[in-house]
Structures are given as structure tokens and as C-alpha cells.
Amino acid sequence: MSEQTRGEEQAPSPPGGDEVVTIPELVIITGMSGAGRSTAAKCLEDLGWFVVDNLPPALIPTMVDLGARSQGNVARIAVVVDVRGRSFFDSLRESLSDLAAKGVTRRVVFLEASDNALVQRFESVRRPHPLQGDGRIVDGIAAERDLLRELRGDADLVIDTSNLNVHELRAKMDAQFTSGDEPELRATVMSFGYKYGLPVDADHVVDCRFLPNPHWVPELRPYTGTSEEVAGYVFNQPGAKEFLDRYAELLQLIAGGYRREGKRYVTIAVGCTGGKHRSVAMSERLARRLAAEGIETVVVHRDMGRE
Known part of the structure; x- marks a missing residue:
């Protein structure tokens, strides 16, 4: 998204001044420690975003104000918010409300991963979890999940990195933020196998x-x-x-509501037993229906290659 017109608004100039104030677009990157926040932030930085790591939430409106007065030089800001700044974390909701009142277009990207994946990552780098204290890594993970629960529920985009490597995560970020003319709504249709577990980043789950x-x-x-x-x-x-027809109609209704509410991303998980046959076929057809309705759609077959 290299353009400066999407997601930006012209704010009134201060009285008596000729300063042009352009409200920048804002993305807040948050989520579980070890889930890939740094990789996601680096991806946006490579796409031309101004990235600030570990900024106290109370200072986010100030950062946006500074960007608005940069004469368009800072049109897109990404802020990484995590539990390292937990003493400031309670002020995040207040900051987001302040931004909404100022007409700032902001999105929250939440990086998620399973407990097993997070434990393996912390053990591989021989580092403690920032919230584990004198306990175990799993204790820190549980405390962090509890702390971030409401924020995850408010996120515009949730990405589960449990089975993603660095390159696959970058590809997901590129798919969401590279487009020159950003569509009103993007959909990811993901096939999966129930025997491998539900996708934690799904907004809707379909059982085939x-x-x-x-x-x-x-x-x-x-x-x-x-x-x-x-x-x-x-x-x-x-x-x-008949199932495909009726569910596609239901998604059209839901998509209209998402557009009205400003939700830009939706993940639809389509499951069968092993994620190889029924869910894959249904996902492919459903994605075609959504694309025909003008929704930019990506198909992911999570478990198709498993034995």
C-alpha cells in the first residue's frame, strides 16, 4: 500500500496557519510473545511503513500527531505493542478511543500461536518468557493470554503462526498490505482437518x-x-x-455488515476429518463465489499435505 490517499484524511489547519495536516494510516501490531511480531513489523518496514517498536500505548496519539505534521512524509505508521510495556498497557483502550475520535484509520493485527509452538520457540533460543517470573514458560504464556484476551477479541486481523515459518508469515503480511488499491474486504478461505485441531485465527468455521x-x-x-x-x-x-449456495448467500449478508463496520479481513475455516478432500473442494468453490462478489480472496489448504 504505497499510496498516500487510502486511509488518510485531511485535517483542518490550525487557526491562522497554512500547515497541511494529513492524518496517517495506523497499524498496531500486537499478540503473543514469540508469535512473530518482529517479523510482521519488519515486513511493514520493508513496505515503506514507519515502524516504532515497544511504544507505550499512551504515546500512540502523540506519534500520530507528529506524523500528521510531517507534510506527508510519514503517511503510514506501524506500532508494536507488547507486554514489555505492560505498565502502560491499560492505557491502550483509552488511546484507541482517542484515535477514533480524531478520525484516524487504525487496524489491530494480532499474532497468535499455540502453546506448544511458543514453548518450542522459547526453548530453542534459551530465553525466558517475559511474564514467567520464577515459574515455567507455560505460566508466562498463560498470563499473557489472559492479559491480551480482550485485545485479541477487538483485533481486525488475527494470524496464527503456529505452523508458519518466517517466509510464510511475510507472505501473509504482504498479501494483506501490499495492494495499491486496497479492497473493502479481504477473505482467507482455509481448509483444515479436525483431527489436527481448529484454526485459532478463524472468524467462521464450516463443517463438511x-x-x-x-x-x-x-x-x-x-x-x-x-x-x-x-x-x-x-x-x-x-x-x-445446496450447502455451498446457502452458505455463500449467508457470507454475502455478513460481508455487507463487515463493510459497514469497517472490518477489512475475515478468515473462513472449512473443515473435514483430515483436511485433504471435502474441505479442500468446498474451500475452492467457496473462494470462487466470494471472488465473484468482489471480495479479494486467498485460499489456504492448511493440512492438505499431511499424511
């Missing part, structure tokens, strides 16, 4: 296990839901096409 499983058809078992053979089998089952 009511359809017969192609896994039990010997000639279809080696294929995935991206093949015509499996997709044809899935959508020839009673209720499959």
Missing part, C-alpha cells in the same frame, strides 16, 4: 463432515480436493451444492 468421505473410495484416496475427480464426487453428494 456431513458429506461422504472420498478417503474411503480407493480410487479417490490418493487425490486431493483440488482434483476434478474428488471435487466431482463431493459436489454430486446430496446437499453439497
